Amino acid sequence: MRVGVLALQGAFREHILAFEALGASVRAVRLPAQLDDVDGLVIPGGESTAIAKLMRTYGFYEAVRARHTDGMAVWGTCAGAILIASDIVDASSDQEPLGLMHSVVRRNAYGRQVDSFEADLDVAHLGEPFRGVFIRAPLIESVSEDAEVLARHGGLIVAAREGDLLATTFHPELTGDPRVHRYFLDRVVGAR
Amino acid sequence: MSDNATTGTLRVKTGLAEMLKGGVIMDVVTAEQARIAEDAGAVAVMSLERVPADIRAAGGVARMADPTIVDQIVGAVSIPVMAKCRIGHFVEAQILQSLGVDYIDESEVLTPADEEHHVNKWNFTVPFVCGARNLGEALRRIGEGAAMIRTKGEPGTGNVVEAVRHMRTMLEEIAWVAGVREEQLFTVAKDLQAPYDLVKWVHDSGTLPVVNFSAGGIATPADAALMMQLGCDGVFVGSGIFKSGDPIKRAKAIVEATTHFEDADIIARVSRDLGEAMVGINISDIPDAERMQERGW
Numbered sequence: 001m002r003v004g005v006l007a008l009q010g011a012f013r014e015h016i017l018a019f020e021a022l023g024a025s026v027r028a029v030r031l032p033a034q035l036d037d038v039d040g041l042v043i044p045g046g047e048s049t050a051i052a053k054l055m056r057t058y059g060f061y062e063a064v065r066a067r068h069t070d071g072m073a074v075w076g077t078c079a080g081a082i083l084i085a086s087d088i089v090d091a092s093s094d095q096e097p098l099g100l101m102h103s104v105v106r107r108n109a110y111g112r113q114v115d116s117f118e119a120d121l122d123v124a125h126l127g128e129p130f131r132g133v134f135i136r137a138p139l140i141e142s143v144s145e146d147a148e149v150l151a152r153h154g155g156l157i158v159a160a161r162e163g164d165l166l167a168t169t170f171h172p173e174l175t176g177d178p179r180v181h182r183y184f185l186d187r188v189v190g191a192r
Numbered sequence: 193m194s195d196n197a198t199t200g201t202l203r204v205k206t207g208l209a210e211m212l213k214g215g216v217i218m219d220v221v222t223a224e225q226a227r228i229a230e231d232a233g234a235v236a237v238m239s240l241e242r243v244p245a246d247i248r249a250a251g252g253v254a255r256m257a258d259p260t261i262v263d264q265i266v267g268a269v270s271i272p273v274m275a276k277c278r279i280g281h282f283v284e285a286q287i288l289q290s291l292g293v294d295y296i297d298e299s300e301v302l303t304p305a306d307e308e309h310h311v312n313k314w315n316f317t318v319p320f321v322c323g324a325r326n327l328g329e330a331l332r333r334i335g336e337g338a339a340m341i342r343t344k345g346e347p348g349t350g351n352v353v354e355a356v357r358h359m360r361t362m363l364e365e366i367a368w369v370a371g372v373r374e375e376q377l378f379t380v381a382k383d384l385q386a387p388y389d390l391v392k393w394v395h396d397s398g399t400l401p402v403v404n405f406s407a408g409g410i411a412t413p414a415d416a417a418l419m420m421q422l423g424c425d426g427v428f429v430g431s432g433i434f435k436s437g438d439p440i441k442r443a444k445a446i447v448e449a450t451t452h453f454e455d456a457d458i459i460a461r462v463s464r465d466l467g468e469a470m471v472g473i474n475i476s477d478i479p480d481a482e483r484m485q486e487r488g489w
Contacts, residue, residue, distance in 0.1 A: 007214070009215045009451060030451070049271055092230065107270060114289065116199065116207070120196060
């Protein structure tokens with residue numbers, strides 16, 4: 001089993017280190033051909049507009065959709081949760097979602113950087129509370145009936161899973177706590 | 193927001209810098225330029241009154257941008273907006289925090305307001321980025337609360353030589369600190385004029401405790417990729433874009449070269465037909481008193 005981390009821009013190195021610490025086989029993905037032999041893909045936090053433009057320029061939209069159809073699991077954190085959604089509220093003019101997960105996501109939902117925050121979250125299947133780091137975070141406004149809401153903060157959805165898709169609006173890769181990475185490997189990629 | 197939430201922590205301050213990695217932050221002086229930068233794929237824009245090349249040409253005192261311009265830029269784009277305050281000018285910083293900017297650059301590009309003290313950045317919820325030419329300077333700024341460092345280079349020159357010098361110095365000093373024996377760290381801290389705890393952190397981890405971008409003189413896609421290959425986390429481009437012949441095309445090319453910094457075929461392709469680069473300045477032609485990199489203590 002091998003996971004790829006989209007390495008166009010953002011916090012991809014932290015995801016790679018987190019998976020390596022779990023003993024997983026992991027690769028940085030900078031070109032679409034590097035998706036061919038990965039079983040799961042992480043689209044990391046970063047600037048969703050910048051990542052989307054680079055994805056379009058290098059043909060990632062078609063490649064990620066095709067590989068997902070073939071069975072590749074996908075986890076989006078923050079910007080990644082925006083990009084895998086079916087609808088983006090307040091999208092910038094040419095920002096197209098991948099439309100993998102049946103979800104509606106609002107960008108910068110909490111305000112500006114001074115409103116970025118940390119909070120303890122009760123995340124389903126993880127046991128003890130997980131420290132959520134929210135940085136200019138988006139919000140998952142709705143998911144489909146097929147999805148499981150994994151965590152809420154202030155009553156609002158911050159983590160959800162729909163089959164082989166996982167979305168978190170916070171940043172497990174910045175905490176040193178491996179439980180969400182472990183969950184993705186064992187329960188999402190491993191369960192396909 | 194619920195009661196179970198803490199803002200302004202070091203982790204959310206450094207975390208935003210983590211999200212900017214592998215990206216290009218572009219200097220803009222108008223909302224229109226900010227939109228062009230966002231469309232080109234910038235991860236953030238830096239709001240200031242004049243780009244460094246114009247500050248250099250105009251002389252006089254360079255200050256924080258007019259709040260109206262900052263507001264217009266904040267309103268024009270969805271990516272993070274940074275803005276520069278003068279070194280030590282904590283009231284300019286208070287104003288920028290009040291305007292809702294996402295990062296403050298306490299910058300040597302502007303005329304310093306205090307020739308002994310930098311802003312006490314721990315007093316702010318908004319994070320700060322500061323310039324540094326070497327490890328000691330970087331750790332002093334981090335000790336004052338900076339959540340991101342950029343090597344200084346020599347701003348407004350279109351000449352990458354100082355950016356290279358400062359990045360190599362930083363990385364060589366980090367490798368040196370990582371390699372010394374633990375009992376030497378007290379003397380290392382004294383020699384670097386840096387807080388002991390941060391020197392110890394660098395010794396133990398072999399890296400800076402915060403993200404380190406490169407700045408000052410980057411004008412081409414090849415310059416950006418050079419700095420990335422040397423080991424920086426991302427780049428600031430100041431005058432290099434809007435002082436060039438075709439800003440949109442050049443901005444996009446620098447973004448692509450920063451992502452694909454190890455792929456010479458891609459860097460070659462995006463480097464074609466970019467029009468005039470900004471006119472460069474040789475560092476030796478700049479009088480010592482006008483070298484911006486000397487500012488900061």
